[in-house]
Amino acid sequence: MGHLEKSGVIPLRHLQEFRLPSVDGFEPNQKLVLEELFKEGDLVDVSGTTIGKGFQGGIKRHNFKRGPMTHGSKSHRALGSIRAATTPGRVYKGKKMPGQMGGTKTKIRKLKIVKIDTDLFVVIKK
Template identity: 85%
Template sequence: MSVSSLSATIPTANRFSSAASTASTAALSSSFLLRLPIKRLSALSLNASPSKPPLISASMEAGIGVMGTKLGMMTYFDSTGAVIPVTVVGFREGNIVTQVKTQATDGYDAVQVGYRRVRDRKLTKPEIGHLEKSGIIPLRHLQEFRLQSVDGFEPNQRLVVEELFKEGDLVDVAGTTIGKGFQGGIKRHNFKRGQMTHGSKSHRQLGSIGAGTTPGRVYPGKKMPGRMGGTKTKIRKLKVIKIDNDLNVVMIKGALPGKPGNLIRITPAKIVGKNIPKS
């Protein structure tokens, strides 16, 4: 039986009811989409069009970087006599390519770099075996730099700082901040203190943290006393002031995270439209 003959045998009322149910379903679906948040709508639109190119991952670096050791801060005078506060970063033996990861082998493109030579007994046997595969000296720190292309990199390749960065370049610097232990609200969140006179008994206390019956709880994320510092942070778009090849140091404008002796990770700054695609 053909479709046209089958539709002819269906009563008129049933056909009208099916059309009405279809229209009501479409109206409900449209109203449901209108109630969805913007993020959900964007996710639905992305799933509906698989031909759209994927977005660049947030962890994608603008280029290969290096690791160094924070030495401290000093004052630098440029050619015009201007005073520039800089942080000096030194480089011990290391910054050697220990592994090249590709889409075929690991599912993503990245270059693993090792830094700071140590004795063999300072590493575990798996770490020593991983480095001995490429004939690399024992290195303390191993970090990955995710790249869009790993062409031109090979294991046991030494990275030279003056070839990667030039004076005047903008860099992103990551490191671990100085741990300050358990601190109160004034030191941790810059709260104001209460009166010190006139009978006040609330000097450095936190104060009220929420209402009583409603909502009857403290909202998550409330600024309260707690552990301060000791976390990984990144300072973006700092300027390279001076590269000294004789001393093997780099001077970067401003303060860097951590105390002298801490590990520092230096990468080219992410600038949308320049070294990171806009979409």
């Protein structure tokens, strides 16, 4: 870890990056206090990884409707037709189909900070 070795810091279990409008008032190896960074009522953006659900079909992944269950139907949970007629002769890019669901990075913007608990080092957001 080159940047930690340069600053003389022992590598820890977690290394977190915070984007700030400016770096004025911060020094290398400075211990950060939650109350200095955030205040109750501030709006923050939270990013994280969604829960991975593996390979899922169209019904679960995209809320497609199922096919008829009676009258000789064999395609109950199948996708159905996936393309237009002969003219395009292909499947359009971005077509909603079965595949990997979850396990992607997502961001929720403008969450309001309700309370800051310095004992547990926790920020409670709404």
